[in-house]
Amino acid sequence: MEEFFQQLTNGLAVGGIYALIALGYTMVYGVLKLINFAHGDLFTYGAYLGLTLLTSLALTDRLGFALGVLVLALMVMGLVAVLGAILERAAYRPLRESPRLSAVVSALGASIFLQNALMLLYGARFQVYPDDILPTATLNVFGLYLPLMRVLIVLASVLMMVALYLFIQKTRIGAAIRAAAIDQGAARLMGIDVNRVILLVFLMGPALGGAAGLMVGLYYGQINFTMGWVYGMKAFTAAILGGIGNIPGAMVGGLLLGVIEALGAAYISIAWKDAIAFLVLILILIVRPTGLLGERVADKI
């Protein structure tokens, strides 16, 4: 039983990261019906920018750990958001009127470009975050080992997800995003500037992806330029699992995927972990083709 709960917390920590990245996929899909394959690479940029800013500005030395990491996170999120907006402007907006397949190919091309640009900038070797800046305390709760950083990561990702959810549901801008997701033409007739909504989506999604990248860098320490591929793939799966286009769906899908992976590895086979996760995905899609929460079309973004 103890092992079960340990695995559950392991899964939630991984799933929180998946969920944050999945939000970027799902928001873009909701508004543009486009799978932004470069999103995983924006996540990687978050990790690299975090490393560069952390080592060059020495924020945690100057401001202390908590404030330093907070400032760092805001800077990374801002920069990755700008990168996301540039990506939209350069790779997707020129293809807005083209068939959807062109935009998908453009997304794949952008992904390859971003990944290799990163390799040329930073080199092919693994980059490593300094390991002396984080609190290394491990909490021992009823025999479960919970490293403090993991708890903080789960809390931070849940906090960001709740903030995003409230923003989408309770503000006027959020309503505009939801309107653009349902029907761009009608939204335009209601006086919503759809291009600005799309830009906003490409600022928010990458910002969350960048934050996830920073958290992975801070906690796992090791980053490399290809890491966005695996995380992107898993997050994309999570978005589909929850119902792509649906924001709470991405959160639920991400956490669920993390937990399925951890429990599948624990009780069936580690080597078959991914196969189990995808099997569950297939089963869910057979029963609910739109994903777990994908059916309430009116809420779709």
Place this chain on the structure above:
Amino acid sequence: MKQQLLALVAALGLAVGGVTAQAADTVKIGLMAPLTGSWASEGQGMKKIVELLAEQQNAKGGVLGKQIEVVTEDDGGDPRTASLAAQRLTTRGVVGVIGTYGSSVTEASQAIYDEVKLPQIANGSTAIRLTEKGFKHFFRTAPRDDEQGRMAARTIDKLGFKKVAILHDNTSYAKGLADEANALLKDQGAEVVFFDALTPGERDYTAILTKLKGANPDVVLFTGYYPEAGLLLRQKKDMNWQVPFLGGDATNNVDLVKIAGKEAAEGFYFLSPPQPRDLDTPDAAAFLADYQKKYNELPPSIWAMLAGDGFRVMVAGIAGAKSTDSDKIAAYLHKDLKDYPGLSGPISFDAKGDREGEVYRVYKVDAEGNFVLQKL
């Protein structure tokens, strides 16, 4: 009109002739290396080493009186990319190929080189079956997994561990080594309490570590690569779990300690051919000094150095055969090349193309993150 046309054809013919004549002025040696992808640091090291060696050999007059030209193709550390890279190299007039690093990647390219009879000298590929297929032009400067498997079982025995957990990553290299060690350990009476694979390229291995801990082993034998080994060590420390880890030779990379952090890496054992700086041949010392001077760093690992040995052996083969004919080079390497003074020690090949002699050592990571040669 007809005359003009004839003149044109003649001119073209001359031009083409001129180009081929020029191309024959160099001896081209192919290098297939993972310049991108997750093993890119190895591949970049291979390229730097081979290029520096070619430069030095050319300064000494090249081979057969011609300059050597290194033609590099990126295999991306991926079997599919490797088969494309191999096809490209076969069309670029190379007389032999050095590379590559991963066993499954080399495997994807072997048949392609064999079909056009190009000698291939792999540098990092230790999977047993690569030399069991009867390819006449395939060699390797790396040792084989069964030698490493024997060393792993012997080391575990000498360190006095009884309950062993074995973890691999499903690559043909890591699985081959894990299977080999598993069989040998059972023969010598050790208990294998865990045998499974992780997915390489991920960041979070806590689910696996939690399961491993449940099996309560005395030692964990991880046969995969250094990025995963580093993360396993780091996350193991976060779990407050004190079990010793023994790694295979693919964990021998300076980045391991960076990834794990010094504290988590301390006490990690691994098997490997000697480190670049533990190489005691005079050639190696001189070469490392030159390398340091040119690139301002040390080679990433012994595997990249073995690509350098592959290059030197290939040059020795061409010089010894006095020809760029692939059959003659292969025959020379099989029979006439005995105890060639390589950077990593004497090199001879047996009939299968395997390197003869024992190469493996045991290393342990100390508190400063240095790899210290162990005497067991």
